[in-house]
Each structure stands twice: as C-alpha cells, then as structure tokens.
Amino acid sequence: MAKNIKPRADDYSQWYLDVIKAAQLADYSPVKGCMVIRPEGFAIWEAIQRDLDRRFKDTGHVNAYFPLLIPQSFLTKEAEHVEGFAMECAIVTHTKLQKGADGKLAPAAPLEEPLIIRPTSETIIGHMYHEWLQSYRDLPILINQWCNVMRWEMRTRLFLRTAEFLWQEGHTAHETAEQAQTETLKMLDVYAAFAESFLAIPVIKGAKTDAEKFPGAVTTYCIEALMQDGKALQAGTSHNLGQNFAKAFDIKFLGRDQKLQHAWTTSWGVSTRLIGAMIMAHSDDEGLVLPPKVAPYLIAIVPIFKSPEEQQKVAAFIDKLLVQLVGEEELAAAKARQTDPALPRYFFDKVTNQAIIVDWRDNRPGDKQFHWEQRGVPFRIEVGPRDVDQNAFVLKKRLDRSKEPVQLTDAITPQWLRAQLDTIQIAMFEKAKQFRDANIRTAGSYEELKKLTAEQGGFIRAHFTPSKEIEAKIKEETKATVRCIPFDHNGDKATSGKDIYTGQETTTQVIFAQSY
C-alpha cells in the first residue's frame, strides 16, 4: 500500500493529485492556476511531442512559430470566436513598471492597443495567411506550431485545465471545402491513432454538437476518452473552420477559375491535458503507470547487497546484463557521462531518449521499489547475490505488479526487451479498452439517462437530436453533456429510434457523459 497516495475509491480527485505529486510530474506555481512541469513530467511531454511531430511531418506539415501577443482587435474579427474566448483572456496593457509616489512599483506607459496573450492562434495566423496567400498555387498551407497558450480559467486542475498550458496547434488553408474537410478528418485520425497506439488510451471519434463546438468553427470533431471514475475527457479536437476565419481575416486567393475567393481553413490541437488523460486512464492506487512508449525510464534496476563483496558481485552481473541490453559502447559512454554516480542512466534508445537506470543510492531496497513503482517505470529488475548465483534476475512488471525470475541467457537482448515492452503496451491498451467498453451503456429514455449518469457514469449512448436549449437543460439536470456524435462504434450502425427527450423519431445517436 502506498502511504502517500489516497486510494481511488476514497477520493478520486485527491488520488489524481497524489499520483502527480508522488511521481514528481508537476507542482503548483506562485501564480494561481499555473503549473510547473517538473523534469519527470516534461519528459512525458517530450515523448508526446516527438511522436506526434513525426506524425505531423508524415502527413505533410511543417512547423513554424507565431507570437505570444495578439492585437486585441484581432480577436473581435470573428464574432463567435470573440464570444467564446473573451471571458478568459489575459490582457497586456502596459509596457513598464515605475516607482510611484508611494515608492511602490506600478504599471506605466499604457499601450495604445492592448495585447491579448494568445488563448489560441487562429486570429494571428489568419492575419499572416492573408499576407502570404495569393494564388491557388500557394495552397495548401500546412503549418503546425508547438507553443504555450493562456486561458484564464476560473478553476484549474493540474494538467487537465491550467491557466497556461503547452500544446500544438495546426492551422491549414485549402483551395476547396472538400480538401479542408479531408484535412480535418485526417488529423482527427492522426490524433486517434496516436492516443491509442502511443498513450494506450482508447478513444471515440465523433463530431461535436453546435453547443459544444469551437467558437468560430463550422464543425468540430473530437476524440473522447473515458477516465477510471467514469468521467469523459476531450483528448483532442480538429476543427473545420470553413470560410469563417478566411472571411474575417480576408484570406483570399486567385483560383484556377481566375476568380478571387476565400480559402477554406482548419485548425487542430492537443495539449498537455493528454498527460492528465494518460495518468487517469492507466494509473492505480500504487501510483503512476506509464505506457512503455511514453516512459523515460524503461527499467529501474535495484541491486541487493550487504557487504562490499556482494556489491561487487552484483555490480558485475548488472554490467553483464547492461552489455546485453544496451551494448558495450553505451555502457562505457554512460560511465564517462558522469551523471549522478548513484543513479547511472544507460540509453536503450537514443532516438526516443529512453533509458535504463540503476539505483545505487544508499537506501533500503524497499524504498527503491516504491520509488520507481510510483514513477510508473514499466519494469523493475532486482538483482541480489542469490540471483547472481543462479545467473538470473527478478523481473517485476509495473502493470500487474507481478514478478518472475529470468535466466540471463543469450536470449536477453534488445529485441527481448522490445518484445516485453510491446506486450505491456498492448496489454495496457486492452485493459483500458475493456474498462471503456464495459462502461458504455445505452439509455432508451431520459429517465434512464438520468439514472445512468447518477448511478453509473461512463459513456451513455442515446438517440437524440442536438439542440442548444435541450442540451443546456439536460446539463443542468444531469451534469452530463453530449460528448460527441460518434462516427461509428464497434460496428453498431446508427439506426432510427426515439429521441430520449422529445420522443420524436431520429437516426442521430449521441454519447452523453459527465466530463472534465
């Protein structure tokens, strides 16, 4: 039992914060709502960036960078957009601090036009696309940027909703509506594939209702994930912006038909919220559980010894094991690297920056077990004198907390480790998927929806015709919202049925859930 982590069943919210704290992923900052991402947490973000960025490049996108500050007037150019974001904007109004008569520093030199700290970059990027775009030959524009954004949320939670957060935002411009739609759905697929294969989080793809869509979008698509407490989390969005922003920012080009016309744009993004999703999807009462593809440390080796002689014997064996897993060269390189000698790191994969760490700190072995377990390291290897005598080590799996002795034969190779990691990666996805699937229920009536949200949570499928007014009413009464209109799920086709609220016949099925 982890003594510093509250069990999920007692207080899920506290459990989540305890897991983050125990794994040292993040910390509160002096500014309310802002978060410090610590090295262990940032390594996860780096892994996400690395893999996603590859996927963006593979689909033809390039990276660029646009400024943090946006003229206030830009925000007002798209009506829905300003309405959606005005309430949570941070505004820069002055350029310097000066000592006043009372000796205290106060803002001086007010700006002529206040600047907004970007809550998202459609407006400034729209402005630039206006400047850059002339002809259909310039299209498509396929740009992504990795950056921070700021949304002054009333209430924040580490990773899930912070005032400032890191994300990527793709912004593309196309010649035709069809191309923009293809792009929007393509990126939704990229997100879904990434969430499932890299983060091992099963997601449902679908469209948002008008009530839930991005301010200024024609259609918003999303991937929705289910957390262990039965609440939904929007893990990524892809927006077809139609010509809304093109019109607001005058993004025009001369077409093949020799006519000046507005471009069709899209935007899509995922954020550090994914880290929160990953924590909540996989971790247990013992702490963080990381999918192998995300983990900065793949194995933590815990040596067991009493005397210096035993230490030497164990160290020699660990070196032998390391040579088989990372090679002679890396073993020597690691020793030359001169990091903390008590915690030497050996790169298993330099491309993904994933390492094996050996814990030589002068602590009890039990401490070390808890230490690495709480940090979600997929495997721990225990090596003591008894193991060395039998030419073996003890392999402990974080996922199911099992342990088994393994002989150190020629079979212990990088391929062996990769196979082990793949098995865990798949098992984690399957486990999460089983949980998710077991928590998809169908409501045949509004009463049933009320009952299910109150008693069971999870995703609730129902026949329903989206309507802002009715959705607001349902939200008020059940705290549940339409998470999405799913494309299709487990092969079950949307068949006609009675709208749970109005009773009218409809072919539209939606997924309701309480969400983060």
Next chain:
RNA sequence: CGGGGCGUAGCGCAGCCUGGCUAGCGCACCAGACUGGGGGUCUGGGGGUCGCAGGUUCAAAUCCUGUCGCCCCGACCA
C-alpha cells in the same frame, strides 16, 4: 463571483475554544552505527519573524479588526 476549509520548519499536522514556562509532533534532511530480497532500528544534529498589518492585554500562535493567499465544491470552461 457564491459556499466550505486552511495558512505554525521543506512537507503533513497538533497547539487556538479556556491567552502564561524555552512553540511541539511525524515525515523529510545532515552525521554516525547497526542493517539491507517491498517504506528498518538506534543515537546525535540543523532548520520557525506561528501568512501579513493593526488592536486589546502585564503577557498573543491563541482574543478582536482588517488584509493577502491557497485548496475543495459550485458557477464558468473548444
């Protein structure tokens, strides 16, 4: 912005109601010893303007007033 809770060592807390001796405890930290296969034991040690500002009092962590901040719940949130 509304409701609730809380500011005392790095962290977690007791003490406050009913003012009074040198402000305590646990964890963490440092030194040493015994230890070592899932959070060990002992000894010694360092660390505090009790959130801040006023007030009452012989005397304030404790009472009063004000103020600042944080956390949780709600409203809000592509």
